[in-house]
Amino acid sequence: MNDAGARVAGGLWADAARRLKHHRAATISAAIVLAIALLALVGPSFSPYRYDSLDWNHVAVPPQLANAHWLGTDRLGRDLFVRTLHGLRISLLIGLMATAVSLLIGVTWGAVAGYVGGRTDELMMRAVDVLYSLPYIFIVIILMTIFTRGNVYVLFMAIGAVGWLTMARIVRGQALSLKRREFVEAAVVAGVGTPGILVRHIVPNLIGPVVVYATLTIPQMILYESFLSFLGLGVQEPLASLGSLINLGAREIESAAWMLLVPAGFLVVLLVCFNFLGDGLRDALDPRDH
């Protein structure tokens, strides 16, 4: 039985992988995302500078090869190549961690609401509606008001804590339809309890749409984080994130446009690539739509 399940799952995933390979925008995007991630991981070790070291001999210099400030420096003489890559690390990390948090809450919430149904469902989804009616950023701002700012873990918890609403809705819809399928009824008849059915039968069958939406959640989370850091509510100095770098760059546009253009360029490329990747995955995992 296990074997048959594995083969079917393998078939589905192999199919999806094949379709994804034919999606040119998605494959190119995936390659770019991987390249950027790799660059963020190993890039800083090639530079002689650290993300917080000050080089008073080269303050606010434009990008050049001679002094190893490949992307120039900021007002304090900090190397922008290293800072941008460090910012990328933080942005990517927060994108992944916050997505994981929102995945955990959203899938649990949606699966329970959809499968248990009735009063529970109504109450749980009404809570989602209320949270939905507030701009998400307010909830993050409340959370950032009460917790110590600058703690990266609080930041991705806070962002993940607001990102799960759509996921919960999608999962609930899927769980509602799965509930009436024969294999779930068979499990009920066989005496499997509600938690067992959720873990063994509902959640594993949700993976397709969940993967697609999670991929589309990552750029959103990166965007939220940059947004907060831009406003000064996110990552704090001397750490950098793409948002805080853009903020510093925006103040220098008159004299040093590269300070804005470099982090902004990375952010935009990252966001666009993740979105294409999500679209490609959707087409690959859900061929019925096309």
Place this chain on the structure above:
Amino acid sequence: MLAYAIRRIATLVPTLFVIITLSFLIIRLAPGGPFDEEQSLPPAVKANLDAAYGLDQPLATQYLRYLRGLAHGEFGPSFKFRDFSVGELIAQGLPVSLTLGLCAILLAIVVGVPLGALAALRQNTAVDHGIRGIAVLGIALPSFVVGPLLALVFGLYLNWLPVAGWVRGEPRYLLLPAVTLSLPVIAYVARLTRASFLEVLRANHIRTARAKGIGELRVLWRHALRPSLLPVVSYLGPATAFVVTGSLVVETVFGLPGTGRYLVQGAINRDYSLVMGMIIVYGSLTLLCNLVADLLYSWLDPRVRHE
């Protein structure tokens, strides 16, 4: 229509109440107070400060007092802007923020709908591809990137418009912020309009209208436009939330004296009463706009009223 409106308004009040209560509880139950960061404050002084702002009372009393204040339109004193009440700060900034938001939404409709319709009418031509490409970029580019770039190009290189600042009654100062704020909304509206226009143009009633020999312009204006606006109208609710959020950034980028910076400053300073006041104002604003969008929708599409 009236019954629908009343039903819709009835759901608004509890939601607002939940928002007020929840944010009150979260903020008051959190560790740390607004006077924590002031170094080596003698305990007696801190106790006096807490007493002056009513922070030494039991939570229930504080909550009731806050609600009573709200009923009178009072948000309490700001903890950090010492000489101002939260109400005064909001009254100062709100006209600027409202003007900005309204301009952005209007701009999004006035520019986005025709662009989307044009793309649909010229489907699969260079015009269509161009508009769709711009829309993808408009959605992907965050406002804190677009704003500085626009300021750089139009403010510094071309020197056409002021880079930042605000002079009452001078629309020049509003143009760049409003465009920045509305760009993603324009893109989204154009996309929605294009998709629904394409669908409506294939509908039976359009074929009938054309078969009867009605002029093309009249077919588009009288028969195609209204049904294809429905998705746009239902997007107006989320669009308001988007504009409210975006205005925080745009006000920061362009140095506008709106309410957005109070929310940000309040969060940085842990100014509880200011953050709460802003959340309540923005929350009710968003709910109100959602309501207006829903009513508009039900007016355009009578089917939803009888759901």
